[in-house]
Amino acid sequence: MVAFDDLLHARLGGMQDAVNDWTETVKRLKTLQEKAEKGMQHKAEKADWKGQNAGITRPFIKKTAKEFGDAAKEAESIRNILRDAHHEFKSAKGKLKKIVEDAPGQGIRIDSDGTVSYLVHPDRRAKDYDGPKPKQADFDHVRSGIKEAVATATEADETAARALRTLTGKDDNNFSGAEYKSLKQAAHVQDAEDAKAAAKLVAKGDDASPEEIARLNKYLMDNKGDAYFAERFALAVGVKGNLDYWVDMGDPSDGSRLALDHQKQIKELQQNWSMTLAEATHSHSPAMERWKSDVISSGTDVVQSRGTSAYGFQVMSNLMRHGSFDTKFLKEYGNAVTVAESKMTHNGALRPGQVWNAGLGMAPHLSWDGKDLGRDPMAGFMEALGHNSQASTDFFNSKIDVPGEHKPVDAFQYFTKDRAWVEDAYKDGYGPKYGYDSLGHALESAATGHAYDAPAEGLKDTRTVDNAKVVQKIVGFYGSDPKFSHEQGISDSLGKIGSAYIDEFNRSMEQDDPESGREIDNSPFGANLANGTSRFGAHYNDNLLFKSGDATNFMSIVAQSKEGHAILSAAQTVYTAHTLGVVGPEPGSAEIKNTDMTDAHTTVRVGAETHGILDHSRMGQIDQDYEKDSEEKKKAIAESTEWIKFGTEAVVGGGITIATEGVASPFVPLVADTVGSAVVSGLGMYADNEAESYTENMDKELKKKYDDLQSDALAQGKAYTRLPVTAYVNAPGWSEENSNFVREDLTGVVKSARVQFTDSDLPDPYKKDD
Template sequence: MVAFDDLLHARLGGMQDAVNDWSETVKKLKTLQEKAENGMQRKAEKADWKGQNAGVTRPFIKKTAKEFGDAAKEAESIRNILRDAHHEFKAAKDKLKKIVDDAPKQGIHIDPDGTVGYLVHPDRRPKGYDGPKPKEGEFDRVRADIKEAVSAATEADETAARALRTLTGKDENNFSGTEYRSLKQAAHAQDAEDAKAAAKLVAKGDGASSEEIARLNKYFTDNKGDAYFAERFALEVGVKGNLDYWVDMGDPSDGSRLAVDHQKQIKELQQNWSMTLAEATHSHSPAMERWKSDVISSGTDVVQSRGTSAYGFQVMSNLMRHGSFDTKFLKDYGSAVTVAERRMTHDGGLRPGQVWNAGLGMPPHLNWDGKDLGRDPMAGFMEALGHNSKASTDFFNSKIEVPSDGHGDHKPVDAFKYFTKDRAWVEDTYKDGYGTKYGYDSLGHALESAATGHAYDAPTEGLKDTRTLDNAKVVQKIVGFYGSDPKFSHEQGISDSLGKIGSAYIDEFNRSMEQESIDSMRETRNSPFGANLPDGTSRFGTHYNDNLLFNSGDAVNYLSIVSQSKEGHALLSAAQTVYTAHTLGVVGPDPTANELKNTDLTDAHTMVRVSAETHGILDHSRMGQIDQDYADDSEEKKKAIAQSSEWIKFGTEAVVGGGLTIATEGAAGPFVPLIADTVGSAVVSGLGMYTDEAAEDHAENMDRELKKKYDDLQADTLARGKEYTQMPVDAYCDAPGWSEENRNFIQEDLTGLLKDSRLHFGDSDLPDPYKKKDD
């Protein structure tokens, strides 16, 4: 790994000198090669030698002449490698130097080891400081640029080093004759060599040793993200080899101890293998197009090992759980596996669990991540959709045609309706027991991806709000379905995913909540909410400039039902709090304004009212569900009530949609689309102080809270919820710039409105808590 400081101060003049020297050497060796081939070798071939001269001297001269040619090839290859490596190093160094030179202009300092920080920290800025004030997004961009430059230099360094070792060879008496026209060609040659070596280890199946599996994993990790290696590996192993290997690995009947004694290695291997195949599917070479087609056509084939068997779809779906597979491939695969299931079940006449293993031998262990055994092909496919938002969005907005097989009519399958409502998910052994929970978890991941426009587990760094109308269409379906009856989210157990989706659209939920009519799909005029672009129009298209994604009735139902769960309540409460704080800073009066008019407070009033009502819905819904789930005054019930306030520990690191965050520095979170604004940022930073103190106080007093009587604890917890709802208002009023008179006026005005609005929704206005079925 090339170090940041080494690259920044690298002296590349010596390398250029070496390139020049080798260029001269190439010229000289080519001259010698020409003389050897046209002179010495040609004369030897024409000579009428007999005896030992004919049997020894002529081959020796021919071999010697060839060595001159090999020497010239090797020298030219060394020159080419050094030339291209020098070019890559120089480009990386120049980029890094520009990053370092430009950083101070952005108010950013870069340490000698590449650590990024403030040029002048906010705590040390003098009064009246007017220099640059970088946001978290700017830090992220600089870090990403540094990483890109260092990675490019590292890749060039490692490729060049390996190529030079190959060129010099192990034979001290002969030139290798290897020829590289460029560093890129050398990299491809290395990839092909690694892919062949990996395929040889795969051919050993579960007869390989633990050391050989470790070597196979190393081939994958060393070539992570390398498209050429991925394609070569997929083609070297082939579709059949791919399927056979994993059925054999999961067959306990053949006496192999590899998967029994080294499950951690096999788990790592499955993940690496999946990510490699994902990379390979992005190639559109004729060979890879055939590979993808063969994978799909093999889906209904039975793959047999000594004592187990599985369908191709079952095997392949477990090799799709990691990495982002090609969008078209996923769509084709999803349609094919859905059609296969509908045909096998005779359009729902049988349950999927009855057919995927029907008539086969004992099913193999196909999934090694510890979540389930991999029996249901739809679970792995959903995980694949969860890592490709475009494919997931398209899939859940699609209807899949099921061609007739001569046994009745086959109606198109509405993908969203089928997988969320109609399908009976396959029961399997999973980490917490036996059932369908694992499958619904994967469904939740796919829905997160389809709704948010990002992989469900995407790292937060550098993500932007990329939601589209197609994403919004999926969310409309999610809100309509899961907000229609609490049994769906509770029985499927995906409130965490639904909470993240709700957080991702918290702006649109606020927009809907502003509308007093529960049925109206029209926006309240001049709403301060909504996923608007800088020009004020909706990112979901002109229709939504004035119209809502969902009416307030559906919004209330969804928010209430999702927040009945601990996870949903925490996620939505945190998102609403941060969204309120930032939006207050954006739409409320500027603290530096000298005069305040009542009309200046219109949007601030709207924000506070809607936020208070929303928090009231969330808190009362959670309390209602706790009342349903636990016996009165039980220790478990009191603990659940006390824990309902723990969402505050998120502080301003609020989890918002698909694992995304809003940073304490006030950068707008990618899934809470806020206008970048100095006051808004300051309010979020101020909120952080309140939430940190509240979280600390809550933790310290937990034991004392649990000693209270149930009624008192419930009343105190709801009162604490009111205090937490107040925090964005307090943070706004604490923003720098207010005069004492204006601050007091704003504080009293907004606080009074907040308390009145909090009472707007009562238990009678909300969906009933979920009642479990009697066993």
């Protein structure tokens, strides 16, 4: 891989000289080629030779003349490769150089390894600082530009190196005869060669050696993200080969122990294979359109190996767990597998688990990621939706027509409520756990507008009204009864969804009337576009996504679990700090009137009330789950405050991610202009201090009696609720007098807001049926 610093300071003059030299060499060799073919070879063919001259000399002359032609082709190909590679390097270097030169003017520093940071960090700016103040979008733009330039140079370097090795060949006595008109053509030739070689290894099935599986993995890894290779591989293996391979790999009855003894390699192969097929589906060539159609039409076919069998949908869904598949393909696949399941179960008369393996031989081991065995085709399909937000949003907002049925299937209702998820063996037991996990991932994707496991860097607030429609269904369903989230075990996903809409939840919870669908006038929450309007359309400028009562029920139920409580508590803290920094009086204000504090009061009040709901919901569930004064109960209470172990340094465009202990990172939408503000940055420092104190005192806390420990935990929750206020009043610019005034004023709001409701206002804790 080309390093940032190497590309920035690359000396390309020598490469241009090489291009010029090879251009001259091509001219000379073509002259020699013409003389050899029209002179020496032409005369030899006309000569009336007999005996050894005819049998040896003439073929030798003909072969020698051909070598001149091959030499000319090879020289021209080398020139073409060097020419195009030079162009790519020069273009990439130019882009990188401009990014580096422009960065200081944007207030951005770029280190020698390509690391991007503030030229002057906000915490170190003088009061009279009037230099550039980069937004998160500026950092994202610089990082993506660097990444793109380095990637372009790296790809050109690797393609050129391989092409030149091919051209020079392994024969010391003959020219290779290979011919490349461009670097792009060389890349396609290399892709086709790799795909053909990979397909040959696939044809060996589970008779392949571990070394051959390693080689197959390398082909897929080296060509990751390469659309041309992906299509060549998918077509070379074929739909039938694709399905047969994975059924055979999971069949131990033929004596092969390849998958059993090398599970790590097969797990890697499944992931690489899935990502390759995902890339291939974005091609719309006639051949790939047929491939996609054949995959769907083969879904109900029985794929047989020596001792096992599975339906095509079962196999293919396990090859969809990674990568972003084409949206149209996912919609058609999802409709087809849902229709197939409806027919097989006679519209719900049978359970899906009864039919997917009914009448078949022993079920094969179809998934090697260590999560389950891959029996339920819907689990893998949900993972695919989890990686394509457009497809998942469309799917959960759709109704699927089933031939012969009068009523179409509501996709959201079917998969969240009506469907009995297939039980399967997984690491810690037997049941539908992985299927529900995958459902949660698909819902995250549909709600947030990005893949559920998308990296934080460069993430943007992409929520649309279609995403919001899915969230309205999620809040209505999972907020109606705690059994759904508890029995499905997806509180972590619901917590992430709640954190992504924390602004809209605050907007709803400002409303006192639990049945009102109207926003409080001049609310500081919700509308987060630059012009002050809702990103969900004009209707939501004044109307709420969720009624106050529905918002309370959903957040309370999600917070009953450890994961949901942690994610929502961290999200609420960050959002309160952010909003306070936006709507409160600006630090440094000479005079603060009571009316200046209205929005600050609202922000802190709603934040404190929300934290009260979350903390009491978690305590109520702990009371339900454990026996009084048991060590497990005391530990659960102590852990209810460990969500404070988050950092606010991982800032992303249009929002901020926060990592909570032991759970996935939620995404909190913020106004992009204020990301990196002194208030949010300060919050991270105070949270770190609290986390350190929490760790130091854990052993001491666990020695307390249950009642004392619970009281202390709720008191600690109240203290954490004040952290946004602390970060706000300690932001640079405040006079000591105003800082003290604001601290006292807002602390009073926090204290009174925490007692505005009683436990009876919240949904009952979940109680398992005996």
